[in-house]
Amino acid sequence: xxxxxxxxxxxxxxxxRVYLVRHGETAWTLTGQHTGRSDIPLTRRGEQEAVxxxxxxxxxxxxxxxxxxxxxxxxTCELAGFRPVAAxxxxxxxxxxxxxxxxxxxxxxxxxxxxxxxxxxxxKGESAGDVGARADQVIVRIHQCAGSVLLFAHRDxxxxxxxxxxxLAPVEGRRFYLATGSLSLLGYxxxxxxxxxxxxxxxx
Numbered sequence: 001x002x003x004x005x006x007x008x009x010x011x012x013x014x015x016x017r018v019y020l021v022r023h024g025e026t027a028w029t030l031t032g033q034h035t036g037r038s039d040i041p042l043t044r045r046g047e048q049e050a051v052x053x054x055x056x057x058x059x060x061x062x063x064x065x066x067x068x069x070x071x072x073x074x075x076t077c078e079l080a081g082f083r084p085v086a087a088x089x090x091x092x093x094x095x096x097x098x099x100x101x102x103x104x105x106x107x108x109x110x111x112x113x114x115x116x117x118x119x120x121x122x123x124k125g126e127s128a129g130d131v132g133a134r135a136d137q138v139i140v141r142i143h144q145c146a147g148s149v150l151l152f153a154h155r156d157x158x159x160x161x162x163x164x165x166x167x168l169a170p171v172e173g174r175r176f177y178l179a180t181g182s183l184s185l186l187g188y189x190x191x192x193x194x195x196x197x198x199x200x201x202x203x204x
Contacts, residue, residue: 021153023075034104049180054081067087132164162186
């Protein structure tokens with residue numbers, strides 16, 4: 001299993017891999033508040049999670065590294081050891097939760113009992129389709145890179161990127177769970193016509 005993480009080279013079939021890192025823990029992670037565009041820092045534990053990623057990824061070979069512009073992702077990228085080579089990609093920013101920013105699901109459902117993020121989106125924020133359009137732009141950029149790629153971003157944008165990688169509708173991102181400080185791996189089976197999830201939600 002470990003060798004699959006450290007072999008970031010293009011495979012013998014010429015097929016790259018895409019490594020996904022969800023940022024470390026924040027205060028709102030602990031409280032369950034929707035954290036979209038609020039630029040809040042990592043907790044101490046979140047920084048420890050990022051440092052653990054450095055130990056996991058230090059031998060990784062990738063052609064490109066991209067990070068969300070938000071502080072929690074950029075700090076995770078820095079502590080994992082990739083800041084000098086990372087480029088900011090605005091399309092990796094988290095889902096814009098609009099009026100639901102900072103609120104918990106339980107709080108939202110007190111007034112909207114049937115609300116679901118992926119199905120219903122957020123008032124004055126983004127829908128799953130909106131996030132899917134950004135995810136598609138990330139995937140286009142990945143395909144333009146020379147080799148394997150490492151992304152530092154957030155729970156819901158990474159879930160939608162995964163759905164779109166698999167050529168599923170953006171709403172199907174709801175089926176992929178991601179913990180803070182986790183590492184996942186997208187790639188292919190035999191050809192680029194066979195996109196797959198090679199590993200998912202690994203946490204040290």
